[in-house]
Amino acid sequence: MSHQGASIGLVIRQGHDRDPVAGAVVRAIAGPLVAAGKRFVTRSVADEDAELRVYRLWARTGGVAGVILLEVSRDDPRPALLRQIDMPFVALAPSTLPVDFPAVVVDRAASSVALAAYLDGYPAERRVSVTGTAPAEPFGDELGPDDTVTEVVRTDDVVGTCLRIGAGADGSGRTVLVVDGDHDAVAVLTGLREAGIRVPEDVALICRSDSLVCQSASLPITAIDRRGREIGAVLGEAAVRAVDDAVLPAVAMPAPVVVPRETT
The missing domain is CATH 3.40.50.2300 (Response regulator)
Known part of the structure; x- marks a missing residue:
């Protein structure tokens, strides 16, 4: 089933928006969504409980067809909740974490x-x-x-x-x-x-x-x-595919590189 014109949501914990890599990721997510005719909805919350409440609200009120999780961890309650409320999602996951859901995999080391x-x-x-x-x-x-x-x-x-x-x-x-x-x-x-x-x-x-x-x-x-732009673009594309019920295997990202400049 296609969700043309539907919104895809992203919840950001307060404080995390100061991370320059996270900022690059979030900015790059929008491109693939706009190209697919979908809107990008973001919310800033204080903690995990507030984040879970946002997902329940989106599921109850409609309009948001799927969500992006910036990173999942072991024993993370969000994937289970999103499955329970039948909300499609794609997650950013560390390579050390086994996943059984749509994910973009990043080696944090x-x-x-x-x-x-x-x-x-x-x-x-x-x-x-x-x-x-x-x-x-x-x-x-x-x-x-x-x-x-x-x-x-x-x-x-x-x-x-x-x-x-x-x-x-x-x-x-x-x-x-x-x-x-x-x-x-x-x-x-x-x-x-x-x-x-x-x-x-x-x-x-x-x-x-x-x-x-x-x-x-x-x-x-x-x-x-640390490839923030590439990660964001792939997350956006993966979110579109997840919402449109496409099969999405885990996707690994390219390795970071040191960019030498005048301070070394």
């Missing part, structure tokens, strides 16, 4: 693999991955090979910690700083340069999530392209 390969050929005396203490965003990394060749520092003050590490670089060898977020990366870059620390000669800087923020910094920042 793959960006760490790409970073490890890049660092393996990059001369440095010290490599430090500075990350927050809060739970990972939906598109956050799982630990990967780079975590065996870098120090991992968890802190509530990512920028301040990076600047203290950078200030300790004594010229005996380059220090590489790896940060998760694009805005943190720009703040670190600004602080290093204001302190007279040479980038990348004394301290190199890499961001785990590429974005326009990284690309347009005072020095364009080396970053990992």
Whole structure:
């Protein structure tokens, strides 16, 4: 059965909309939906219970023919609920999770693999991955090979910690700083340069999530392209097929790549 003109919904947890990879995914979803004549409906909610209430409301009121789940986890209640209310869906799923529903599969450790390969050929005396203490965003990394060749520092003050590490670089060898977020990366870059620390000669800087923020910094920042645009486009196409009752096997995404720029 075709649902020409029907809406496809996406619920985003508050806070996750600040993830640059999630932002790229969401923006890219719309293209395939519009091309198929479907509308794209988004809702922002505070927590899991609120998200489940939105799905029940959509099923009860009609108009939304299917939904996209940004990421599922083990014991996730959403797939079971969507099946119970007869709502077609497609999910973004980590490669470590067995799935029996339409899914686009992403290896969450793959960006760490790409970073490890890049660092393996990059001369440095010290490599430090500075990350927050809060739970990972939906598109956050799982630990990967780079975590065996870098120090991992968890802190509530990512920028301040990076600047203290950078200030300790004594010229005996380059220090590489790896940060998760694009805005943190720009703040670190600004602080290093204001302190007279040479980038990348004394301290190199890499961001785990590429974005326009990284690309347009005072020095364009080396970053990992985690394929957000490609993931979003495939999710949109998969949602159209799921709503139109097409057979949809699990789809694996291409691996992330490090994009070298002026901070390395």
